[in-house]
Amino acid sequence: ALKKKKSPGEKNKKKKHSRDNTTPQSGATRGALLIWRGAPDEPLDGGWPTGWHKSIYERQSGATKGTTDKYWFSATEKKFRSLSEVRRFLEILKKEGGNEDAAYCILKGRKTSPK
Numbered sequence: 001a002l003k004k005k006k007s008p009g010e011k012n013k014k015k016k017h018s019r020d021n022t023t024p025q026s027g028a029t030r031g032a033l034l035i036w037r038g039a040p041d042e043p044l045d046g047g048w049p050t051g052w053h054k055s056i057y058e059r060q061s062g063a064t065k066g067t068t069d070k071y072w073f074s075a076t077e078k079k080f081r082s083l084s085e086v087r088r089f090l091e092i093l094k095k096e097g098g099n100e101d102a103a104y105c106i107l108k109g110r111k112t113s114p115k
Contacts, residue, residue, distance in 0.1 A: 032057035032069065040072055042083055049090070051075025078104050 040054040052074055059067045072080040078100060080086045085107070093103040105111070 029055075029057050029069075029071070031061060032059050035068065044083075044086070044090075049075065074100060076100050 034055060035058050036056040037053060040048050040052055042054075052072065055071050055073065057069050057071070059065055059069070069081075072083070072086050074080075074089075078089075080089060089103055089107050092106050093100065096103045096106070
């Protein structure tokens with residue numbers, strides 16, 4: 001069988017080694033260990049919408065090793081780093097008639113929906 005010739009951009013790419021699957025690999029949770037996941041326990045005017053959850057991660061390395069970070073996730077898995085961000089999102093969501101994609105784009109200052 002013939003070997004596929006690599007394009008110029010592919011020639012210099014290094015192989016990425018896979019990591020173990022015990023730590024998440026997305027966004028700000030990279031290199032952190034999930035230590036708790038469940039329903040949000042903070043009070044929220046009007047209560048928490050159905051399907052939301054909260055996760056707590058512990059940093060595993062660096063100068064801040066051992067520090068925990070809280071994240072809140074909507075029913076469609078949109079990620080929020082603070083309660084004030086959650087509250088702003090829910091206000092925008094009301095104005096957008098419940099359209100989470102539109103509300104999230106407005107919150108994050110994006111013009112189009114994330115893909």
